Amino acid sequence: MNSFDLNDIFKKNVGEFILTFSEIEFGLGVMISYLENGIQDTPLKPDIIGLNLDDKRKRIRNGLKENSELSKLWSKIEGKISDCNEFRRLIAHGIVSNHLPNPSLQGLIKVKTRNGVKGFKFKDITNEEVEKKLKKLIDINSGKIGLGVLNSEIKEWKKIKSQC
Template identity: 85%
Template sequence: MNPFDLNDVFKKNVGEFILTFSEIEFSLGVMVSYIVKGIEDNPLNPDIIGLNLDDKRKRIRKGLKDNSELSKLWDKIDGKLSDCNEFRRLIAHGIVSNHLPNPSLQVLVKAKPRNGVKGFIFKDITNEDVEKKLKKLIDINSGKIGLGVLNSEIKEWKK
């Protein structure tokens, strides 16, 4: 495969990662709606769907605290989601350049201050990195311990 075809595959994977993450974030808003307003209410409440990701995660955690089984399931999902969210931030906010012939992204990441001086480090993200995180997102979304299962359990609980 020539370098330009490899770069196209890489960009497709990056796009699929971002789209899958957006789907997950939307479904979290629906779950918050079910937890807060019940399953009979319209889950597309703009005040809930429009919350930022951290607020959705906090509301889910708070809403499930009285159901230890669902809370444990959420904790497993949320741990995976944290890792993928950090990766998403790198892609969405830190891209400096896209390289050929070896497709990768170079991102700029804030570094911990040294000697009181703030700084940045560069990090490369490869296609393999994106594929690995994309598989993780798919598992979060539809795996045996995923949001589809949690959503069904929440709906059953809130009936």
């Protein structure tokens, strides 16, 4: 396979990573709606769907305070999301260049502020890293300890709670 074909595969994986992360963010908004409004209500609330990721994570955490089992499951998922979000930020906001013949991206990441001056350093991102993070996102979305399971558990919990 030539360098241009490898670069196309790399770009496809980067795009798939970004799209999968967006699906997860949307799903978190739906989950918040179920937690706050119940399962009978429409989950597509613009004021919830449009929240930033940190606010979504906080609202889910708050919504699960009454259920320690689901709260523990969310904590496991949330840690994985945090890791992937740092990687997403690098790809979405820090790309400097795309290199051939060995497909990779170079991005800028923030480093600790020293003497009041923000610093940056370069980070190379390889296709292998993107594939690894993409697999992690897929697991977050639909794995045994994933958002699909949590969403189902939340719906069941809310359904039972509404019947009491």
